[in-house]
Amino acid sequence: MQAIAEPNLIPEPDKPNSEYGWWAGNARFTELSGRILGAHVAHAGLIVLWAGAMTLFELSNFNPELPMYDQGLILLPHLASLGLGVGQGGQIVDTYPYFAIGVVHLISSAVLGAGGLYHSLLGPKVLPQNNTFFGSFGYDWEDKDKMTTIIGIHLLLLGLGAWLLVAKAVFWGGLYDPHVADVRVISEPTLNPGRIFSYLLPVRGPEGMAAVDNLEDVIGGHIYVGLLCILGGFLAYLLLSLLLWGPNECCFGRGEAYLFLHLGRSGLHGFLAAYFV
Known part of the structure; x- marks a missing residue:
């Protein structure tokens, strides 16, 4: 008796002519x-x-x-x-x-x-890919340069967001400090990298980053986070496209791989936040 193959219920996004139901999402x-x-x-x-x-x-x-x-x-x-x-x-x-x-x-x-x-x-x-301004938003999953450029832009925006909080604390009126029950300008944020990054090490006890108890360290941490994100954004193309990734790596050319990575990172961030809270 000839076996009847079971229907494949898993969507195959790499096939452009495939049809999916609403449940397949993006x-x-x-x-x-x-x-x-x-x-x-x-x-x-x-x-x-x-x-x-x-x-x-x-x-x-x-x-x-x-x-x-x-x-x-x-x-x-x-x-x-x-x-x-x-x-x-x-x-x-x-x-x-x-x-x-x-x-x-x-x-x-x-x-x-x-x-x-x-x-x-x-x-x-499908977004066009050409030399115009609007054409710069088009992309191809297999285009390593465009993929790393997108990653770099996201890192730059995250870094600028971190520095906006620094600017608000240092230049634009300050932050509310519960220790003094008043708003104050953070004129001397912590710039000592040893102190800032020690919150990521066991030296602070099980609380880790939740052990921060002063605004100087909070703003100093955002200075370093912004710096690392912006440097990472500028170096994303060099590090990811030229040094770390080969032309046939699994992530390039597969939208599912990007989705998997982003969902995994989001889940990790959720667990970290839950632990520190």
């Missing part, structure tokens, strides 16, 4: 760079929409007579930690910055949502 768009862009932009819009809406919701229920930790707030304490609207003794004296931030996030989410809809429904399914 695997349907492996060869459709324009649609992947639409999904990413729309996802960013949803995140920003939640941040703006939740900020305004918390603000509408905020009671300045009670401490924030007694009100079940999520976002307002983070905004207060940046020194926004905080007076002496840690008292909230001005809620307008929170309102403005929430509204800006709502407007930004509308722009991102429109961009996501355009690239998901109306824009080109």
Whole structure:
């Protein structure tokens, strides 16, 4: 009797003519760079929409007579930690910055949502690759130069984000320090690499990075994180494309490999955050 092969239920994204159901997620768009862009932009819009809406919701229920930790707030304490609207003794004296931030996030989410809809429904399914500005956004999974360039750009943006917090702490009004119950400028951030990187070693005990107890070390750590990310961004092409990776490595040319790596890293970050918290 001839055996009947079982149907292959695993999607094969490397076949451009394959058809997938909705359950396959972004695997349907492996060869459709324009649609992947639409999904990413729309996802960013949803995140920003939640941040703006939740900020305004918390603000509408905020009671300045009670401490924030007694009100079940999520976002307002983070905004207060940046020194926004905080007076002496840690008292909230001005809620307008929170309102403005929430509204800006709502407007930004509308722009991102429109961009996501355009690239998901109306824009080109595959982004063009040419020498124009818009052509620079096109890519091929097998193009090592473009893949490492994308990684480098992400690292640069992460580094600049870390340095924005440094600028806020050192130049733009400072941060709220719970030790003194007031907002203060961090004029002397810790620059000693031995002290900063010791938080990654067992010398700090089981708490690790959670053992940080002063803003000088927090800002000093962000200085080094930003520096490493920016240097990594500039060196991404050299290190990844020329030194570490061969032309036939598994990651290049397979969108699933990139997805696997990113999901694995996200899971690791989640476990690290849970441990330190």
